[in-house]
Amino acid sequence: MVVSCFQYHRSTSYDRDRMEGHGLDWENQPSVFKEYPGIEPIPLPEPGPFPEKNLSELLRQEKLDPEGFTFHIKALSTLLFLTYSLTGKARQGDGFFYFRSVPSAGALYPAELYFTANGLAGLDDGLYHFSIARHGLHLLREEPQGKGAESGPSLTFFLTSIFFRSCWKYRDRGYRYCLLDTGHLLQSLVLAAGSMGASLSCSADFPDNQVNRFLGLDQEREVCLAVAEVPMRKESVLGVIPESEKLSQDMVDASRVALKETVYSAPVEAHKAGMSIRRGNEESLPAMVYRLGPSPDHWEPLPSFSTWHEVVQYKDAVLSRRSRRNFFQEPMPEPAVHGLLDGLLKGTSENTRQFVGTGVLVNNAGSREPGYYLLDSKTESLGMVKEGPFMETMAHICLDQAWLANAALHFLFMADLGALEERFGPRGYRYAMLEAGRMGEILYLTAASMGIGCCGIGAFYDEEARQLLKLDENTRLLYLVAVGPVKRA
Template sequence: MSSVERDAASVVRHYHERSKHRLEAYAAGPETLDWDAQPAPFRRFEGAPVVSLPLLSELPADSPIARALAAPFDSLGEARPPIAPSLASLGALLQSSLGITAWKSIGPDRWAVRANPSSGNLHPVEAYVLVRGVAGLADGLYHYEPERHALELRARGAPPPPGREGPRVDLALTTVMWREAWKYGERAFRYCQLDVGHAMAALRYAAALFGWRLAEQAHVGSATLATALGLDRAADFAAGRRADTEREEPEVLLSLSWEGEDAPLADPEELARFARVASWHGTASLIDARPMYRWPVVTEIAEATRRPEAEARAPASASATSDATGPRRSSGAPRRRAGDVILERRSAQRFDAGHVLDRDLFFELLDAALPRRAAPWDVLAQPPRVELVLLVHRVSALDAGVYWLNRRSASSEALVARFEERFRPSRAPGAPPHLDLVELMRVDPRQLARVARTVHCHQDIAATSCFAVGMLADVASAVSEAPSAYRDLYREAGVLGQALYLEAESRDLRGTGIGCFFDDPFHELLGLEGHACQSLYHFTVGKPKIDPRVETAPPYAPRPTRLPGALDE
């Protein structure tokens, strides 16, 4: 590791400790919030040509896209004939992963729900599409605008050649970190990375619907990605009161493929060349005209964890070190349509505290968290590093207590020795042979509920769920290899969260991601000391209690008939 990398690793360690919630004090955040002055949840590029994308509701019921949406959700891991790339299929991909799925309202308050969840529903993630050779779209770079379900042409020109005949589509994700920092202060960077992971998984699930593959281009560095997306074009982004509130951070480049193999690797030099010769359009709309606080540590950690350019090589699937086998569904639960599961996913606000989860369903949910050479795990370029510790409240034929699902990740070995020293681990009764579920300790249900509530920032939802999950990783080892791995850890946790969301939804349950937890008290519960194994993200699953006061409206109003691909005025 170079001296620069050592300095960056030190920044990461400092940030992680500084951004922890503690029983005696939360991580630094704003002292007050003005909800009427919330950062803009949608960004537009004023002056950029706009292409409206076909809505799912506008597609014929017998179209290949509609039939794909009607397939059972648990069949997404199976091979299926790919749908041809087109304006309609690209629109279906984006609506099923990053689009609005409903408008909710209660009294005077109204908000959008999207296919990709977000901490605080603040949605820092922005998406871009690099297109070459797709009918109905001029070659170039587009910004996806979910409020209108439209593409804004940011740069016209031919992106790098695909490396083989036929069209090429690359997707890029960025974050407007101020959207999270506005509410969460210094912890915002963590939440942005979790949201990127959720978005990556949402895109991968949607791609699987249409028989497509999606692979991370991890060799493309942050600086190159910023150039290719025009994020370093300062004149295109209004400064407002402060430049940092408007800045977009380059996160990840993903390549689509529909030919049974991953797309050819992107060429960083060609991406930079595209940005130099393209014709650019539009200026970014303002995110926050009157920011009240400053969080310079968020900028510092972002700079320290940016990815350098790497040697282009075939991506190593996240499932490279673990390829789970075993039944994907055996409980006999009804098979729900994939499109319904994806578009109806919601975060539970309250759980039924008396609901007991069937043990076979519980095992199926955990099975879905094991890395496989399939969606969503193969979207990640890095092998798995995240482990799951579960606080099991109410699962039939299982004692309440603390359990560990060994995903056989790069962090497993660090946990084995620690858990064997502190507990008397034993295999969970009834677990399928391929599911390495370990009982660490039994706990009186009332005491476990109190512990879960306290650890999760005193939130009832962690105690009334059927089970809660803590996601752990050996942060020290990962960051010592590369500071940018800090982002990868949270993204893997976000992918896990999205898998749990959809798997729960497919079984008429609900999940809720929890970013607010007391880090070190959770570590102490597990006997973890030092700075190696750290908690990244928590999650709960249970039977939801629906608030009848909340009204639901369709995500998009009907639009007049128009020519596909025509530019809007």
């Protein structure tokens, strides 16, 4: 029985001497598209016009005016397209594999997107599920907020994850990927909204059971992990979601994505363990980068990065984003290194700093000496922990994926899970993993904007990684993102 998310993380750690191979049940491969039988999707207008902005502009822009977003269905269509869309296809067996604008471990895409809309021109008030396959909307509830609509227009997004999609391949470890992938999608939504002049208020704190029931989810299979609101009204929509009636069983059953599903107990139990919210002391914790264990002898302030070497605008970076592994040993130009560091610096909030610490393994990148560094986003400085080559050892730790040794940089997202659980309870794990996914999405899009490769890695021998990175006993590597020049086809 999982009663702690740190316990969950330890129990799903990979050990080189205890790895058990397992085959995949191809007869019950989960569908990556959620459908609601009997509910025909409402087609959205053709998206566009698109913002002509660079990603660097979006990450640097100041807090936006809450009233900057125009509430109409055409703008919503564009927002959803930039957030979560099909961007290409390739033949796979007897069918096709569809690329998406956000990355996903194993291309299993556990994340789903819902929203409530009130006062949005061209769309009836209600709760909707976004169909990425059809670029359309499933109407699940009409006027779900009742009297809350009197407070003014609102647009609130709910990001969920379907356990079995990830667990089909990764079994009990799948909850890690559900959280990371939801973080990818959340950051994609934030950037898409920002490109259209809208700010978002994001939270991982909400009444889980009430929200899951409102969305009509089978909580053994699908759960809400994050909420994001366009703050147009004084009170949060979460405060006016009623104790809603249960949706029809057909709608609840839509959380099932294969004829025969195995319910893996560890992800379900870990999620339930983290359903209570413990936020008594609102004072922020010290930055996580100073609580990991290793400490640089000195910190070097990073230069001011006025421009990146961006070769495409934000919209085209979204559409061209791929997980690229064909790295080769070529020096990464200094402007590209600056762009990657600047993207993380500008995209890191105070919230991120207290939950996740960032490290960098440098191989062949600009003028930096090869070695292991920590990044302090608040002081915008970099400190070397240890000089020397690390890439081959880390590739060996990442399940012997040799191609990782050719990357120019490995970005490392780490957290003291014991301290987070002590302060925030098991829900602290959710905060850290979501933030790690958000930072990964920034790196993916930053790399795409500069025409270089990027690939996230959540599979590694956990204890070996902890020892290599000299992390404290309760501190763990959560996510690794490799970046570097790639061979062109």
